[in-house]
Amino acid sequence: MTASLYDLDPGQLQELVAEAGEPAYRARQLAHWLDERRQPDPRAMTNLPGSLRTRLAERFAGAGLALDRHQAGDHGWTHKFLFRLPGGDAVESVLMLYPAAGSGPGRATVCISTQAGCAMGCTFCATGQFGFTRHLSAGEVVEQVARVSTMLPELRPDPTAPDHLTNVVFMGMGEPFANPSATWGAAWRLHRGFGLSARAITISTVGLVPGIRRAAAEALPVNLAVSIHAADDALRDRLVPVNRTWPIAELLGAVREYVAATRRRVSFEYALMAGVNDDPAQGERLGRLLAPLRVPGSGGHAAHVNLIPYNPTPGSAFEAPSRAAARRFRAAVAVTGVPVSIRANRGVGIDAACGQLRTSAGRAGRTATLPLLDRPEEGS
Numbered sequence: 479m480t481a482s483l484y485d486l487d488p489g490q491l492q493e494l495v496a497e498a499g500e501p502a503y504r505a506r507q508l509a510h511w512l513d514e515r516r517q518p519d520p521r522a523m524t525n526l527p528g529s530l531r532t533r534l535a536e537r538f539a540g541a542g543l544a545l546d547r548h549q550a551g552d553h554g555w556t557h558k559f560l561f562r563l564p565g566g567d568a569v570e571s572v573l574m575l576y577p578a579a580g581s582g583p584g585r586a587t588v589c590i591s592t593q594a595g596c597a598m599g600c601t602f603c604a605t606g607q608f609g610f611t612r613h614l615s616a617g618e619v620v621e622q623v624a625r626v627s628t629m630l631p632e633l634r635p636d637p638t639a640p641d642h643l644t645n646v647v648f649m650g651m652g653e654p655f656a657n658p659s660a661t662w663g664a665a666w667r668l669h670r671g672f673g674l675s676a677r678a679i680t681i682s683t684v685g686l687v688p689g690i691r692r693a694a695a696e697a698l699p700v701n702l703a704v705s706i707h708a709a710d711d712a713l714r715d716r717l718v719p720v721n722r723t724w725p726i727a728e729l730l731g732a733v734r735e736y737v738a739a740t741r742r743r744v745s746f747e748y749a750l751m752a753g754v755n756d757d758p759a760q761g762e763r764l765g766r767l768l769a770p771l772r773v774p775g776s777g778g779h780a781a782h783v784n785l786i787p788y789n790p791t792p793g794s795a796f797e798a799p800s801r802a803a804a805r806r807f808r809a810a811v812a813v814t815g816v817p818v819s820i821r822a823n824r825g826v827g828i829d830a831a832c833g834q835l836r837t838s839a840g841r842a843g844r845t846a847t848l849p850l851l852d853r854p855e856e857g858s
């Protein structure tokens with residue numbers, strides 16, 4: 479079964495319209511709706527004949543994503559969506575809006591999922607603790623962007639918010655490089671079909687070395703983010719189990735090759751957890767590990783550290799650091815010269831912040847077999 483209309487290639491779209499006895503240009507109209515108009519619903523494709531629309535809608539009934547729930551937070555600047563997938567599982571996507579400031583334009587970033595759940599088992603991450611349910615298809619990844627994109631104009635909290643999507647980050651549920659065909663298939667479609675520049679797309683990985691090598695070889699220069707979270711293997715083994723397969727030295731070796739091949743900068747995500755990895759000594763050690771990463775030619779730092787104050791999730795043993803601890807950690811990294819910033823948390827009130835994507839998915843997905851959380855949710 480086709481998971482999403484976005485899983486059909488141009489040849490398959492042509493076959494589809496030919497089967498319906500329609501002329502070939504209808505396939506181009508269909509592709510225009512899917513890509514330029516970002517409209518996944520055949521019934522809304524108003525310049526197609528009614529008979530074709532009905533036929534497509536019937537043929538693909540049950541395919542694609544169904545919006546199950548929408549929650550707004552941050553006074554309308556953050557939106558979380560729960561999409562049900564064919565087969566009953568569900569994933570979440572998050573839209574983060576940023577107003578235009580000074581001469582800079584606003585931004586509208588959608589954070590998308592590549593898997594229902596995640597098999598990597600990071601001990602602090604709600605998605606990881608939830609376990610793996612299934613991979614998404616490339617079309618299901620793209621369709622999240624399409625659906626959020628078409629809803630965006632109605633969701634703007636005020637006119638300073640952008641009216642179109644500007645950025646896509648693969649930072650929702652799942653590990654993108656554990657599902658490389660869907661991840662790269664989606665990234666290419668977002669670029670070629672949706673017209674997003676590669677620079678507007680960011681893929682975040684927990685550190686799968688083969689995935690980083692592939693990113694170095696891909697002809698699409700997306701941004702790469704590496705979730706590091708610790709500067710020594712003993713600590714990283716505890717937080718990120720996949721570190722036992724690709725320890726820090728190997729991970730950084732792959733990043734070094736990536737930088738040499740692409741001349742691109744890499745961001746390192748570091749979820750700061752009180753009393754676990756927020757000691758300034760870890761910060762300085764992290765800086766020393768990353769300082770030798772340089773962009774060939776310019777010699778500038780290739781690494782940028784993004785500190786994410788931990789978002790506590792129900793049942794988690796980890797806690798957020800104090801503001802003062804986060805600043806001390808930032809200063810310790812900065813001593814080494816490596817650029818470092820503290821990322822503002824978005825969507826905390828609606829459980830839409832990094833690593834919190836799980837609760838609703840469990841409820842709307844396989845509720846009978848997956849553990850539920852007992853915390854009441856806002857807006858439910």
Ligand code: SAH
Pocket residue numbers: 602603604648649650651652653654682683684704705747748749786787788789790791832833834
């Ligand atoms: N699997 C990929 C992408 C999804 S996670 C990865 O791990 O990179 C997106 C980011 O959120 C990762 O850096 C992840 O480590 C971080 N994260 C997970 N749980 C978090 C939490 N509770 N608080 C803050 N950041 C968290």
Ligand code: SF4
Pocket residue numbers: 596597598599600603604605606607650651652653684705
């Ligand atoms: Fe998976 Fe990323 Fe969560 Fe680790 S942090 S369990 S890789 S989603």
